[in-house]
Amino acid sequence: MNTHDSLNHPETDNRLSELTLLYQFSNTMLSTMRLNKLTHLILTAITAPSSNLFERAILFLRNEKSNVLQGMLAVSSKLSEGLEIVGEHDTLGSRWDISDEIISLQRSDEFCLKVRLTRIEIDMSCPLIHQVVSERSLCSYDDKLCHKCPACNFIKSLSGGPFAVVPLVAREHTIGIIVVDNPGTGREISRENLHFLQLFANQAGMAIENSMLYNRIEDAHLNLKDARERLLHGERLAAIGEMAASLAHELKNPLIAIGGFAGRLLKSLPAETREHNYADTIVSEVIRLEKMLAEILSFSRKPTICFSRCDLEEILHDCLANSAAAFEDQNITVSLSCDARPWVVSGDAHQLKQVFLNLILNSCDAMPEGGQLVLALEKVQLDKKTVIVTFADTGGGIPKEILSQIFNPFFTTKHHGTGLGLAIANRIILNHFGSIDAYNEGKGAVFTITLPLAE
Numbered sequence: 001m002n003t004h005d006s007l008n009h010p011e012t013d014n015r016l017s018e019l020t021l022l023y024q025f026s027n028t029m030l031s032t033m034r035l036n037k038l039t040h041l042i043l044t045a046i047t048a049p050s051s052n053l054f055e056r057a058i059l060f061l062r063n064e065k066s067n068v069l070q071g072m073l074a075v076s077s078k079l080s081e082g083l084e085i086v087g088e089h090d091t092l093g094s095r096w097d098i099s100d101e102i103i104s105l106q107r108s109d110e111f112c113l114k115v116r117l118t119r120i121e122i123d124m125s126c127p128l129i130h131q132v133v134s135e136r137s138l139c140s141y142d143d144k145l146c147h148k149c150p151a152c153n154f155i156k157s158l159s160g161g162p163f164a165v166v167p168l169v170a171r172e173h174t175i176g177i178i179v180v181d182n183p184g185t186g187r188e189i190s191r192e193n194l195h196f197l198q199l200f201a202n203q204a205g206m207a208i209e210n211s212m213l214y215n216r217i218e219d220a221h222l223n224l225k226d227a228r229e230r231l232l233h234g235e236r237l238a239a240i241g242e243m244a245a246s247l248a249h250e251l252k253n254p255l256i257a258i259g260g261f262a263g264r265l266l267k268s269l270p271a272e273t274r275e276h277n278y279a280d281t282i283v284s285e286v287i288r289l290e291k292m293l294a295e296i297l298s299f300s301r302k303p304t305i306c307f308s309r310c311d312l313e314e315i316l317h318d319c320l321a322n323s324a325a326a327f328e329d330q331n332i333t334v335s336l337s338c339d340a341r342p343w344v345v346s347g348d349a350h351q352l353k354q355v356f357l358n359l360i361l362n363s364c365d366a367m368p369e370g371g372q373l374v375l376a377l378e379k380v381q382l383d384k385k386t387v388i389v390t391f392a393d394t395g396g397g398i399p400k401e402i403l404s405q406i407f408n409p410f411f412t413t414k415h416h417g418t419g420l421g422l423a424i425a426n427r428i429i430l431n432h433f434g435s436i437d438a439y440n441e442g443k444g445a446v447f448t449i450t451l452p453l454a455e
Contacts, residue, residue, distance in 0.1 A: 021045070021051060021196070021200075022199060022200070022203070023094075024045075024085070024094055024095055024096055025042075025045060025096070025200065025203055025204075026203060027094065027095035034211070035208065035211040035212060035215055036103070037098065037103065038207060038208065038211050039059055039072060039073050039208065040073065040075065040098055040102075040103050040106060041083075041096055041097075041098055042057075042059070042178075042204050042207070042208075043057040043058075043059055043073055043074070043075035043080075043178075044075050044079075044080045044082070044083045044096070044098055044102075044106070045083060045096055045200075046178075046180065046197070046200060047075050047076060047077045047080040047180075048077070048080040048081070048083045049077055049080065049081060050083070053180075053193050053196065053197070054077075054180040054181065054182060054189070054193065054197075055076060055077045055181065055182040055183060055184045055185065056074065056075070056076045056077065056180065056181055056182070056183055057074070057075055057178055057179070057180050058071070058073070058074045058115055058158060058178065058179040058180075059071075059072045059073045059074070059176065059177075059178055060072060060118075060120060060176050060177050060178075060179070061168075061175060061176040061208075062122070062133075062174060062175050062176050066119075067121070067122050068119045068120060068121055068122060069119070069120040069122060069133075069176065069177060070118075070119055071115040071116045071117065071118035071119070071120075072115075072116065072176075073106070073107070073112060073115065073116070074109070074111050074112040074114075074115040075106050075112070076109070076111065076183075077184070079102070079105055079106045079109060082098060082099060082101075082102035082105075083096055083097075083098055084096065084097045084098065084099075085097075114158075115158065118158070128165065132165050132166070132167045132174070132177055133167065133174045133177070134174075136167045136169050136172075136174055137167070138164060138165070138166045138167070138194060138197065138198050138201075139164065139165045139166075140162070140163070140164040140165075140189060140194060158179065161181060161182065161183060161186045162181060162182070162186070162187075162188050162189055163179055163180065163181040163189075164179070164180050164181070164189050164194055164197060165177050165178070165179050166178050166180075166197050166198060166201040167201065167205070168201055168204055168205035168208060169201075169202065169205045170205045170206050170208070170209030170210075171209070175205060175208060175209055175212075176205075176208065178197075178201060178204070180197060248293040248296040251289075251293060252290070252293055255286055255289055255290055255293070256290075258282070258286055259282075259283060259286035259287065259290065262279050262282040262283045262286060263283055265279045266279040266280055266283055295420045295421065295424065296420065305347065305348045305351065305431055305432070306348050307346050307347060307348065308346070308347075308348070308349070309344050309345075309346060309454055310344065310345060310346075310347055310348075310349035310352065311342060311343055311344055312343040312344075312345060312352070312377060312387065312389060312451070313338055313342075313343045313377060315349055315352055315353050315356060316336060316356060316375060316377070316389070317336075318353060319353060319356045319357050319360055320334060320336065320360070320375075322357065323357070323360050323361065323364065326361065326364045327364070327373075330364055330367060330368060330369075330370060331369075331370035332363075332364060332367055332370055332371055332372070332373055333371075333372050333373070334372075334373045334374075334375070335372075335373075335374050335375070336375045336376070336377075337374070337375070337376045337377070338376065338377035338378070339377075339378075343377050343387055343453070344453065344454045345387065345432070345451050345452065345453055345454050346452075346454045347432045347451070348428075348432075351428045351431075351432075352428070352432070354424075354425075354428065355424075355425040355428050355429060355436075355449070356389070356391075358421045358422070358424075358425050359391045359425065359447050360373070360391065362421070362422075363391060363393035363395060363444075363445075365395075365414070366393055366395025366396065366444065366445065367393055367394060367395040367444075371393060371394040371395055371443075371444070372393070372394045373391070373392070373393050373394075374390070374391075374392045374393075375389070375390065375391055375392075376388075376389070376390040376392075377389055377390075378390070379453075380450070385452060385453050386450060386451070386452055386453065387450070387451055387452075387453050388448055388449070388450050389448070389449040389451070390446060390447070390448050390449075391446070391447040391448075391449075392441065392442075392444065392445075392446045392447075393444040393445060394442070394443040394444040395443075395444045395445060396443065396444060397440035397441075397443070397444050397445045398438060398440060398445045400440075403438065403439070403440070406422055406438060407422050407423055407425075407426040407436070407438075408423065409423040410423075411423075429449055429451070432451055433451075433452055434449060434450050434451040434452065435449070435450045436448070436449050436450075437450075
């Protein structure tokens with residue numbers, strides 16, 4: 001009787017150890033919804049020296065759109081020693097945990113980086129892929145189907161010895177696979193370990209699927225929150241725009257009268273007198289206010305575009321000719337580089353000229369002591385049907401804290417500006433099916449406008 005009991009003790013101990021690991025894994029699944037941490041915990045648990053299961057584990061997740069198994073993570077036993085057991089006083093209530101430092105070390109491992117660059121096409125003509133992905137059953141290297149299958153090279157390139165592949169299944173659907181092996185010792189994978197791997201993978205598949213669903217819900221929630229904030233912001237801007245347009249319309253007529261009378265007074269008053277200077281100030285300020293009101297009215301109106309074929313190079317040359325006096329007064333050197341080819345787009349030449357002039361004059365304002373303005377026309381390398389217009393100056397650049405706000409309506413750093421110039425420019429370019437961007441480079445700011453070339 002005692003002999004019989006002693007023979008059963010090792011088997012009983014193994015079962016208890018297996019059940020403890022499964023309990024710990026179940027508790028771990030409930031402790032985190034972070035997919036990144038969960039995958040590290042899963043692979044670390046089955047490769048930890050304390051579990052004595054496998055020396056290395058590799059995770060692939062299924063990409064439904066591209067129909068490939070995408071390498072996500074690889075963990076070896078040498079990087080699994082950081083697995084912590086939380087709540088050791090209660091074996092069935094304990095769980096695993098892992099520090100962010102260990103996660104970082106595992107992700108930066110050379111073999112892990114190789115795995116993350118690996119893509120496996122889901123080809124059902126491969127017996128291994130068919131068995132694991134389609135039939136959703138475990139496959140080991142000892143199976144006959146692996147011996148003469150050339151399609152298995154993708155596994156053999158990662159694992160030189162005996163290996164096993166187990167599917168991760170959630171709701172009767174294969175969402176990925178885990179590959180395990182023992183590259184250090186080359187020892188065979190026992191039936192007991194394969195049995196535990198199958199039980200483990202059943203829970204891991206559901207845990208990963210739940211984590212992915214949770215992350216999608218979180219992303220959807222954040223997108224919904226962001227859309228709601230944009231909608232509220234848009235409503236506020238619309239209200240401000242309507243109010244500004246109404247005020248601008250009401251102020252325009254009195255300003256015209258004030259400017260007209262001030263102009264008459266200016267002509268009738270003797271020069272070099274105090275009254276003449278007062279009248280001159282009134283006239284110049286009225287002109288500035290009229291310009292501001294014109295910008296506000298322009299922004300508040302729904303723009304109409306008269307599409308026609310127009311040459312961007314010609315528009316740029318017109319803008320440079322119009323700005324020649326400003327360049328000369330402020331000692332600014334200008335260069336325009338472009339290939340000798342027509343740069344024809346479908347758009348409104350007048351509105352595009354307005355955008356280009358705005359950017360050129362902004363560059364002049366940024367270089368009151370002189371500088372260099374470089375303009376360029378070039379085609380996008382990957383898409384020859386798109387042109388980029390570049391405006392680069394040496395005016396010191398745009399402060400990083402405001403760079404993301406410069407295209408917002410009514411945002412300005414100028415003492416005498418409305419903050420609508422770049423907002424209007426952005427809207428015009430968007431209406432031309434293009435985009436406008438800004439960044440700092442070298443000694444100044446760079447604005448780029450991307451537009452589709454005409455067919």
